[in-house]
Amino acid sequence: MRRSQLFIKTRKQTPADEEARGAQLLIRAGFIHKEMAGVYSYLPLGMMVIDNIKQIVREEVDGIGGQEMLLSTLQHPHIWKSTDRWDDDKVDVWFKAALGEDSQVGFGWSHEEPMARIMTQFINSYKDLPVYAYQFQNKLRKEVRPKSGLLRAREFIMKDLYSFCRDEEEHNKYYETVASAYMKIYQRLGIGDITYRTFASGGPFSRFSHEFQTICDVGEDTIYYHEDDGLAINKEVLSDEVLADLGVKREGLVEKKAVEVGNIFTFGSRYSEPLGLFYTDEKGVQQPVFMGSYGVGVSRIMGLLAELLADDKGLVWPAVVAPAQVYLIRIGAGGELEKAADNLYGQLTKAGIGVIYDDRDERVGEMFADADLTGLPVRVVISDKTLKNQSCELKLRSSDSSQEIPLTSVSESLVKTLHD
């Protein structure tokens, strides 16, 4: 895309009402707009990052049998009353609005209940199981203290997957399948090495749930991990008893701040029984469906990547989520140079490489600063000087050194560079 066609502009000034560096940079670079505390809109480049993260998550969840759907935001109180999760003293993040004179409607902060209710239409027999269904959705939560930009928001984009199994055994197998798929997602996003599967609070059907926590200084969670065995524990469940049960010694545990990028829960019949989600087993006996749910915070991951990878000059996107791969700068004007730059833009686009082509009538320093702030993996510069050698200058965002590449082989070099 041509920079001159994008309506966004970068800002020099750090927004006064954002503490987290990631959110500051996302706003300064024009990826997001703050509507109010904990509420953001996604501008075109931010939208592309969200779509790229979603696509990675989608591929991995489709790969383990997930069927994509889209549930409503508006929630009828009835089904949530049946599981005792409607009252504000049971769930304190509900947004609720008047519908008629005596009736209310809720706004979806999670979707176990509606998902289970939908499945009562389709699950009757053991032959109908297992079922895995998911969605990407805007969750709305009345957070008292939204903070750190996209890391704890009142409105956020989440992938929520729900599993419906015959019994605990079938569930446990899928639970591990999801855990593996999640680690693949984090690996693809480039945060696999600093993301730990942690033991977290459980519920009526399991002693623990598990979270996926990415080490990050601004994280609001605290985790403890052993570097050797990779075992990690959330602070809130750390006790002598738990350590003994897990066979872990307190010595060697390292304390770190972390951001929760995913969670997996075992619910058993917690929601299926009150909502009437039963099936008939091989012997003709009615059984409650065994449920699990699995979240990945899509917009939170965007905020986390901004936070984790940025440097003093701006954002640094991994190639897989960047809104484009190349920030192409043309220094100077003149027919021949413009033609060469336009050609290069065309050549890269044709090779399937996403390009932001800075074709603005702008000072060189500004364009370089904007390239750094925007954080695309590669910067390509073409000028009268490089054109004399029929070349351009290629620099990785994550590196300080650049190299000159013949114009005839830029696409080739880039494809190689981006795959390395």
Next chain:
Amino acid sequence: MRRSQLFIKTRKQTPADEEARGAQLLIRAGFIHKEMAGVYSYLPLGMMVIDNIKQIVREEVDGIGGQEMLLSTLQHPHIWKSTDRWDDDKVDVWFKAALGEDSQVGFGWSHEEPMARIMTQFINSYKDLPVYAYQFQNKLRKEVRPKSGLLRAREFIMKDLYSFCRDEEEHNKYYETVASAYMKIYQRLGIGDITYRTFASGGPFSRFSHEFQTICDVGEDTIYYHEDDGLAINKEVLSDEVLADLGVKREGLVEKKAVEVGNIFTFGSRYSEPLGLFYTDEKGVQQPVFMGSYGVGVSRIMGLLAELLADDKGLVWPAVVAPAQVYLIRIGAGGELEKAADNLYGQLTKAGIGVIYDDRDERVGEMFADADLTGLPVRVVISDKTLKNQSCELKLRSSDSSQEIPLTSVSESLVKTLHD
């Protein structure tokens, strides 16, 4: 996809709480699930229809310079108070919820205000104009009388585009560009011939707005049109004065029920002035940005297509929005037949043709009924009988006659059939 892997099941029974045939069929075929009056969730096949409609709209809106973004659902009262659209007696479809003790939050039913506010960050000079920005979003509206399934819902998916121009002249040009793009969208969806651009109520900056109305018996709007000149008028603006101004005679006007599938509005400075969206023109004078907004009802179009095209047997999807192109039925079992059917499924999928492969252990009559109810454009049947001739039977959903096609040339025939 294999039918046995899809969790949905069809229903014989017509849902008692839906009056519109389209919504009844969408529910019976397992495309949508009713959460409450006017609120629906999209099941996997329904989600694919929504995605296909979105993609057509996206291509046409991108083609006229639209930049895609995603605004928040949560709305701060402040900006809506500045345009006097927060109070319930000014806008009666607001859902509002408590945020803190003394504060409220609204849920987006339209996005002129937040979109204009975002643009105050980026538009300063005439050089920054025009800007065209859009989104696909779940709109939430407290409709008193939701009806006809997806045709008038409390939660619905809409494409909303906003234009920001220097002046009325620039705006008017773009307004017509959008109108043309909309007609292309309706043509691609197969409803171009029965969709009219109508004169509708205007506002402070234009005598009329325009709507795009598709003739449909269950529509809740009434329009009048002249078949000859294609001119059409919404009932609410029909008067002798208007007819005289438009140079239309009352004789020859045909009254029809219709569904509004799009609208285009001229707003001028209605929102830009109170929100402080100004720019400096070539002479250094500050001017309000001239705004327009343009909607397409994505989920409503899904409901409309279901309503319009269905027959006694079920849904009939146009190829461009169908969740898949082919409903493949295997009649009978046995190694050789199963292998041939699997091969055919593989061959079609490889050719880029979407297939629902009914591989269930189900009665033939049921599979045929499900194929009709689901409404994919083409049904392909393979059986021992057809296999004897190394062929299969191909039938269009919209036709009663079938033809036998050699297995070796099914993909080829289908590509040809689907493009005709």
